[in-house]
Each structure stands twice: as structure tokens, then as C-alpha cells.
Amino acid sequence: MVAETEQDRLGGTLFLESGLRFDGPGLGAATRRVGEVVFTTGMVGYPESLTDPSFRGQILTFTYPLIGNYGVPPAHATDRFGLPRLESGEIQVRGLVIRGTTKPHHWDSDRSLGTWLAAEGVPGVRGVDTRRLTEHLRAEGVVRGVIDVGPRTDRPSDEELRAAIQRAPPYAEERFMEQVAPKRPTVIETERGPLVAVLDCGIKTSILRALLDRGVSVLRLPYDHEVPARWDGRRVRGLLVGNGPGDPSELSVTIEELGRPANRGLPTLGICLGQQLIALAHGGRTFKLKYGHRGQNKTILFSDGRALIMSENHGYAVDPASLDRSVLAPWATNPDDGTLEGLRDRSGRILALQGHPEGHPGPQEAGFVFDQFAKKVGRRP
Numbered sequence: 078m079v080a081e082t083e084q085d086r087l088g089g090t091l092f093l094e095s096g097l098r099f100d101g102p103g104l105g106a107a108t109r110r111v112g113e114v115v116f117t118t119g120m121v122g123y124p125e126s127l128t129d130p131s132f133r134g135q136i137l138t139f140t141y142p143l144i145g146n147y148g149v150p151p152a153h154a155t156d157r158f159g160l161p162r163l164e165s166g167e168i169q170v171r172g173l174v175i176r177g178t179t180k181p182h183h184w185d186s187d188r189s190l191g192t193w194l195a196a197e198g199v200p201g202v203r204g205v206d207t208r209r210l211t212e213h214l215r216a217e218g219v220v221r222g223v224i225d226v227g228p229r230t231d232r233p234s235d236e237e238l239r240a241a242i243q244r245a246p247p248y249a250e251e252r253f254m255e256q257v258a259p260k261r262p263t264v265i266e267t268e269r270g271p272l273v274a275v276l277d278c279g280i281k282t283s284i285l286r287a288l289l290d291r292g293v294s295v296l297r298l299p300y301d302h303e304v305p306a307r308w309d310g311r312r313v314r315g316l317l318v319g320n321g322p323g324d325p326s327e328l329s330v331t332i333e334e335l336g337r338p339a340n341r342g343l344p345t346l347g348i349c350l351g352q353q354l355i356a357l358a359h360g361g362r363t364f365k366l367k368y369g370h371r372g373q374n375k376t377i378l379f380s381d382g383r384a385l386i387m388s389e390n391h392g393y394a395v396d397p398a399s400l401d402r403s404v405l406a407p408w409a410t411n412p413d414d415g416t417l418e419g420l421r422d423r424s425g426r427i428l429a430l431q432g433h434p435e436g437h438p439g440p441q442e443a444g445f446v447f448d449q450f451a452k453k454v455g456r457r458p
Contacts, residue, residue, distance in 0.1 A: 090238065092222060094222060098235060103227070109225045112221065112224075114210075116214055123139065131169075134253055135170055139175050139176075140208070144176075144190065146181060148187070152188075254300050272296055318354055325354050360399070375387050376411070434447060
């Protein structure tokens with residue numbers, strides 16, 4: 078008889094503020110976390126999703142029923158630029174909810190999903206009817222919840238878990254930027270390629286890698302840093318604002334920086350949160366989506382008639398009615414709900430996409446946006 082492991086003795090509970098409760102085997106760390114409960118429809122790419130800073134403060138549910146089959150890459154693995162191979166250097170989600178897991182079978186894996194979660198202090202619960210949970214979130218909208226992992230013979234009551242949610246601050250009021258943004262500027266070189274400033278609000282490393290792969294050097298700045306005209310004697314030739322967590326309207330310092338006259342001459346690329354911040358800097362408005370767009374199978378229709386599939390992870394969107402069309406015009410839309418998926422200005426200086434054109438995880442059909450941006454800043458792809 079195989080001895081029962083510590084993970085096998087854990088029980089897990091997910092409780093939503095709407096009153097819905099799910100119990101199952103525990104996974105990862107024996108702890109309790111409160112967060113906004115969201116779901117992603119991606120079939121693959123769970124290591125990238127779990128390390129995406131846009132998921133900071135959230136309890137992530139995978140709709141795909143089997144997670145963990147290709148394990149987790151070695152800890153602290155980096156690429157040729159010295160960046161983490163995953164989307165950041167740590168797991169960003171507050172908790173994980175899945176239907177089932179399995180032992181890993183992959184040449185590059187050195188640990189299981191449960192081991193990884195436990196090492197980074199993240200709780201998870203297995204055996205959840207994720208279809209029922211997803212249908213609830215689609216019908217009611219995203220809600221706050223609490224995930225608790227501990228002895229399976231001692232599960233907390235609904236009253237105790239509801240009180241834990243009430244004590245926690247609302248998602249929109251938390252200051253995630255201080256947790257995910259760099260503390261000081263750094264430069265990542267590509268043989269002295271044109272220098273592009275990146276206002277880092279929690280950017281995925283694959284977005285940085287997409288620039289570097291095209292021969293562009295990166296000046297990585299904290300989200301609240303002023304974009305300099307020159308750095309170490311070199312002219313800054315472009316500006317990128319990427320993804321990140323939280324309510325974009327709370328980032329007043331970044332919005333103000335993007336609207337500064339000194340930055341108006343720079344070719345600018347916005348991705349995900351970056352699109353929302355660019356719209357806010359030009360007088361637009363954003364709003365919270367009912368349950369967000371999270372997955373790798375999102376259809377995007379461009380104004381020239383093209384249709385692409387993109388990876389997305391966002392809970393806020395730009396209100397098209399709030400835009401001054403003489404400054405920013407819609408470039409792409411989502412055919413499912415009509416939300417704005419792309420923006421550009423008449424001069425072609427500004428390009429913005431709500432989805433993630435680098436496609437990690439997911440399709441890379443929109444990678445041409447990086448090619449266009451690299452050409453604008455002086456390096457042809």
C-alpha cells in the first residue's frame with residue numbers, strides 16, 4: 078500500500094461571496110487567500126498563465142479539465158536575454174481552481190504543478206465542477222471569493238469564509254503595481270539597437286522578448302517613471318505600454334505621463350492594459366467587463382476585414398463612445414460582444430491592441446504589430 082503523502086491529506090475549498098461553495102482535494106500550499114474569481118478558456122499554457130502579472134490578485138479557474146500534464150520548467154530558467162522563460166519570476170495568481178490534474182510527462186519538466194504551487198505559497202483546489210463555476214461567473218459576473226487549503230477533515234464553515242472575504246479589500250482598490258512593476262530602470266541590449274522605453278505596469282516577459290527578437294533594445298521603466306528623451310546618451314525612439322493587473326483608471330500617474338506633450342512624437346504601442354491607458358490619456362473612458370476575456374481563442378475583426386485569433390487576459394475595456402475620433406479611431410473589434418480590440422491614430426504613430434500579439438500562450442497571428450512598431454522606431458524586422 079502506498080503511503081499517503083502530505084498533499085493527499087489536504088482538503089480544498091472555494092467559497093464565493095455569492096454563496097456558492099466547492100470542496101475537493103487540496104493542491105499546493107496549505108493557506109487561505111482572497112481574490113477575484115475569474116476563468117480562462119485556454120487549453121494549454123498554464124505555466125505562462127499562472128506567471129502572468131495581469132492575474133495578480135485573482136483566483137484563476139481553468140475550464141480545460143486536465144491541467145499539469147507537461148509539468149513545470151526548471152526554476153529560475155532564463156532565455157538568451159536573461160529574462161525568465163515564463164512570464165515573470167513567480168506565480169502571480171492568488172489561487173488555482175481545476176477539474177483534474179495528472180503527473181507530468183515532458184522532457185523539460187523538473188517538478189509537478191502541485192509542488193510548484195506549494196513552493197511559492199499558492200493554494201489550489203482540485204475536483205471542482207469548473208463547468209458549473211464558469212456558468213455561474215458568466216451569469217452573475219466575476220465575484221470575490223476565498224480559497225482555503227488545509228486538513229481535509231477540518232474544512233471551514235461558510236460563515237468563516239464569508240467573513241474572510243468581507244475583511245479583505247475590494248479588488249479595484251488594491252495597489253498591484255507596487256507588487257509587479259520593477260523598482261528601478263534597466264536596459265536590455267540587442268547589439269545597440271534602437272532604444273524603446275517600456276512603461277512596465279506588470280508586463281509579460283514574452284512581450285519584451287518580442288521586441289528584443291526584432292533587434293530593439295529595451296529601457297524598462299517603473300510604471301510611475303517619467304519617459305526620458307535620452308538615456309545614457311542615446312535617444313529614446315519609441316514607447317511601449319504593456320499589460321498589467323487592476324483597474325486602469327487608478328493609474329493616474331501613468332495616464333498623465335502618456336499624455337505629456339514630450340511623448341507625443343514617439344511611436345507608441347499599447348498592449349492590453351496599455352491600450353486602456355492610452356485611451357484614458359486621450360480623454361477616453363474604460364469600464365469593467367462582466368466576466369472579462371481570458372483565453373487563447375478570441376476572434377478579432379480588424380477594420381480592413383481581416384479576422385485573427387488572439388490570446389487575451391483582461392477584465393476592463395475601452396468605451397468606444399468616449400473616444401475623440403479625430404485623435405484615436407477604432408482599429409479592431411470583438412465580434413462576440415462588440416468590445417473595442419484595437420486603436421490607432423490618423424498619423425500611424427499610435428497602435429494599440431487589447432489582446433496579446435506575442436501569443437504566449439496562444440496564437441501568434443498578430444505578431445505583425447511588433448514588426449510595424451520595430452520599423453517605426455528604426456529597425457526593420
